[in-house]
Amino acid sequence: MPFGFHRSAPCALLACLLSVSATAEDVDIRAPKEEIGCAQLMFPYAQPEIVLDDRIRLNADKALLEKGGLSDLLGGVTVRQGDKVFSAEQMNFDDTTQVVTVKTESLFRNSSVIIKSQEAQFDLKGESGSFFDTEFTLPSRSARGDAKRIDVNSDRQVRLTDASYTTCAMGSNAWYLQASDIRLDQDEGLGTARNTKVRFMGVPIIYLPYFQFPIDSRRRTGLLYPTVGQFSGSGVDFRWPVYINLAPNYDATVTPRFLSERGIQSGLDFRYLMEKGEGSARYEYLDDRKFGEDRSLFRFDHHSLINERLGVEATYAETSDRNYFEDLGGTLSSSSITHLEQTARLTYQAPASYQITALVQNFQPIATTLTDIDDPYKRLPQIRFRTRSQPLYDTRVGIESEYVNFARDNSVEGGRFVLDPYVQFDRQSAAWYVTGQADLHHTHYELTETDPGQRKSPDRTLPIVSAEAGLRFERVTDKGRLQTLTPRGFLLYVPYDNQDDLPLFDTGEPDFDFVQLFARNRFSGDDRLADARHIAGAATLRELDPGTGESRWSASIGQLYRIEAPRVGLPDDPPPERGATEFITQFDYRISRSWRAVVAGQWSPEQREFDRTQVGFRYRAPDRRSQLDLSYRYRRDILEQADLSFLTPIGGAWKFAARTRFSLQDNESRENFAGVEYSTCCWAARVSYRRFIGDATGDFDSGVYLQLQLKGLASLGAGGATLLPDSEIDGERPQ
Numbered sequence: 029m030p031f032g033f034h035r036s037a038p039c040a041l042l043a044c045l046l047s048v049s050a051t052a053e054d055v056d057i058r059a060p061k062e063e064i065g066c067a068q069l070m071f072p073y074a075q076p077e078i079v080l081d082d083r084i085r086l087n088a089d090k091a092l093l094e095k096g097g098l099s100d101l102l103g104g105v106t107v108r109q110g111d112k113v114f115s116a117e118q119m120n121f122d123d124t125t126q127v128v129t130v131k132t133e134s135l136f137r138n139s140s141v142i143i144k145s146q147e148a149q150f151d152l153k154g155e156s157g158s159f160f161d162t163e164f165t166l167p168s169r170s171a172r173g174d175a176k177r178i179d180v181n182s183d184r185q186v187r188l189t190d191a192s193y194t195t196c197a198m199g200s201n202a203w204y205l206q207a208s209d210i211r212l213d214q215d216e217g218l219g220t221a222r223n224t225k226v227r228f229m230g231v232p233i234i235y236l237p238y239f240q241f242p243i244d245s246r247r248r249t250g251l252l253y254p255t256v257g258q259f260s261g262s263g264v265d266f267r268w269p270v271y272i273n274l275a276p277n278y279d280a281t282v283t284p285r286f287l288s289e290r291g292i293q294s295g296l297d298f299r300y301l302m303e304k305g306e307g308s309a310r311y312e313y314l315d316d317r318k319f320g321e322d323r324s325l326f327r328f329d330h331h332s333l334i335n336e337r338l339g340v341e342a343t344y345a346e347t348s349d350r351n352y353f354e355d356l357g358g359t360l361s362s363s364s365i366t367h368l369e370q371t372a373r374l375t376y377q378a379p380a381s382y383q384i385t386a387l388v389q390n391f392q393p394i395a396t397t398l399t400d401i402d403d404p405y406k407r408l409p410q411i412r413f414r415t416r417s418q419p420l421y422d423t424r425v426g427i428e429s430e431y432v433n434f435a436r437d438n439s440v441e442g443g444r445f446v447l448d449p450y451v452q453f454d455r456q457s458a459a460w461y462v463t464g465q466a467d468l469h470h471t472h473y474e475l476t477e478t479d480p481g482q483r484k485s486p487d488r489t490l491p492i493v494s495a496e497a498g499l500r501f502e503r504v505t506d507k508g509r510l511q512t513l514t515p516r517g518f519l520l521y522v523p524y525d526n527q528d529d530l531p532l533f534d535t536g537e538p539d540f541d542f543v544q545l546f547a548r549n550r551f552s553g554d555d556r557l558a559d560a561r562h563i564a565g566a567a568t569l570r571e572l573d574p575g576t577g578e579s580r581w582s583a584s585i586g587q588l589y590r591i592e593a594p595r596v597g598l599p600d601d602p603p604p605e606r607g608a609t610e611f612i613t614q615f616d617y618r619i620s621r622s623w624r625a626v627v628a629g630q631w632s633p634e635q636r637e638f639d640r641t642q643v644g645f646r647y648r649a650p651d652r653r654s655q656l657d658l659s660y661r662y663r664r665d666i667l668e669q670a671d672l673s674f675l676t677p678i679g680g681a682w683k684f685a686a687r688t689r690f691s692l693q694d695n696e697s698r699e700n701f702a703g704v705e706y707s708t709c710c711w712a713a714r715v716s717y718r719r720f721i722g723d724a725t726g727d728f729d730s731g732v733y734l735q736l737q738l739k740g741l742a743s744l745g746a747g748g749a750t751l752l753p754d755s756e757i758d759g760e761r762p763q
Contacts, residue, residue, distance in 0.1 A: 126153040184214035195740035196710035263288030305332020366395035382415035442475035464495040524559035
């Protein structure tokens with residue numbers, strides 16, 4: 029559900045809370061929270077006692093009662109019905125009409141709102157009335173305001189005349205909303221405001237002569253909040269989205285975007301819901317005067333179930349040019365995209381233990397530094413079949429098969445068929461486990477556009493045999509903590525077969541890590557099956573907190589020993605040698621609730637040094653006001669990088685945040701960020717500067733981000749909801 033004027037306007041809060049009746053389930057009075065607001069109660073308040081019948085109860089120091097007529101109540105007067113309570117020093121009550129009339133200062137309260145007025149008249153039977161010269165407080169929202177007049181009628185219509193609203197503390201109207209007339213229709217779920225102004229520090233920052241907004245969960249067409257930013261490549265970037273509620277199950281958002289150096293961009297987002305699916309589409313268009321051409325972007329995503337067995341997924345993205353995201357994306361994550369995916373997938377899950385998947389996949393390359401030979405192959409189509417039997421004496425049999433037709437310009441193309449029948453064994457107990465699997469992996473190709481001398485119909489058939497066993501040990505330490513030790517061993521056998529004449533459609537070699545220790549093929553994809561005669565061993569020691577079950581620390585180490593040197597490799601990437609590999613190590617220690625450390629690496633016994641290292645420290649203050657992330661990454665002859673980010677209070681309502689990514693290998697910064705925030709309980713302002721690599725060529729881009737947050741109302745400007753979002757301990761940028 030989108031957020032904006034049509035959802036977040038404070039009048040919506042009034043409409044929801046100025047209900048004249050309530051049940052016990054409606055009562056939800058909470059202490060005010062700083063992040064919502066800081067308005068103190070303008071007058072004493074005690075949560076009214078809930079009375080579930082509709083009888084009227086009168087209390088007064090002195091009363092002149094006339095049955096069927098007018099009654100005068102004097103001194104400490106209270107009139108109670110259900111959760112509604114009127115209190116005043118003097119009050120008139122008409123028993124015939126059940127109308128309360130107050131000519132002096134009075135207080136009305138229910139489970140959600142308090143209204144102080146100088147004059148009031150309320151029909152308890154008809155649940156309608158008027159309050160004059162009012163001040164009101166919404167305790168659960170930490171909000172307050174005033175109105176010249178509040179009218180409530182029996183058909184759930186509410187009207188506020190000359191009203192104001194804020195979440196700031198008494199005596200500090202840093203921001204407030206004013207409207208000459210607000211009408212709230214609770215049955216329609218719609219509010220209408222006229223001559224609305226939002227003032228900040230006394231200065232009007234928003235004026236709307238007329239607008240409508242929903243006051244419940246029903247969606248309404250309306251303006252969303254604008255954003256503004258400054259980027260070195262596009263100048264001032266201003267957007268003001270308009271939300272359009274087309275139907276209960278689909279809607280749209282139109283976003284005009286002004287770029288001072290490029291022109292006006294039009295954006296359209298469309299979303300839809302089906303009984304068993306959902307999807308979205310986005311289109312952007314810009315007549316870019318700086319680029320000199322029309323530019324566009326189209327995205328489409330769809331996920332649905334045709335029936336309980338058959339599902340459909342589709343993803344399609346296309347842009348007008350390779351520089352679109354570099355120029356108009358505005359973020360490092362968007363500017364680093366290399367390809368746009370265009371995929372359709374059909375999946376059938378049979379009642380029995382088999383599954384069929386059909387896939388069509390294409391890519392649009394957009395990285396300016398890549399050539400055609402770097403583009404991934406298209407799959408036109410890919411059909412996969414999987415089946416596995418139910419276990420019999422801990423044994424299963426299964427088949428995995430696949431056909432893919434690969435296509436790419438100026439390259440070897442063709443179809444690949446894979447048939448992989450297998451037998452699995454799996455025996456488990458509390459103290460140990462044994463698993464094993466034997467495959468007969470067959471691959472056949474039908475190729476076109478081959479090189480001279482290359483076979484057009486090569487094939488390969490190889491057995492794959494693996495076994496794994498592990499033990500589980502537990503002990504309780506003197507401090508009552510549970511420690512577990514899990515050693516495991518792995519054996520793999522795959523004979524050698526010369527595969528140099530086979531194409532490379534989708535195959536690569538992942539980094540060596542704990543997953544690779546126990547992988548049955550060191551390559552990804554099916555174009556290469558690595559010959560293997562090796563054993564692997566690893567052990568993990570872990571300590572658990574018995575009270576919470578959380579891991580306090582864990583330490584793992586593993587190594588692979590190749591009995592024979594593998595002979596299958598990739599071009600320009602020779603196969604590994606015989607003997608022991610590097611040790612894979614990892615240590616994860618939760619030092620305290622606030623501190624955590626992770627150390628991981630690959631230790632080479634021959635070189636007596638680490639080939640790869642990763643060290644990370646993370647701190648989160650209990651109140652979340654301070655945080656620190658420090659990480660170091662090293663890959664011999666490839667990468668050496670340090671990342672540092674922190675957020676800290678610098679006195680009073682001020683906070684400072686910074687982030688830097690520095691390449692120790694190149695002795696240069698990859699990204700710099702600095703920002704400052706001033707935050708009170710009812711508003712916050714943030715300004716930040718960011719310099720980052722803006723495209724695949726390594727050129728830098730920069731941007732200034734400004735944001736004003738009126739808590740309980742809106743956020744204006746560009747930037748996140750926090751000055752420095754949480755980041756992972758390894759230093760990865762949160763998306």
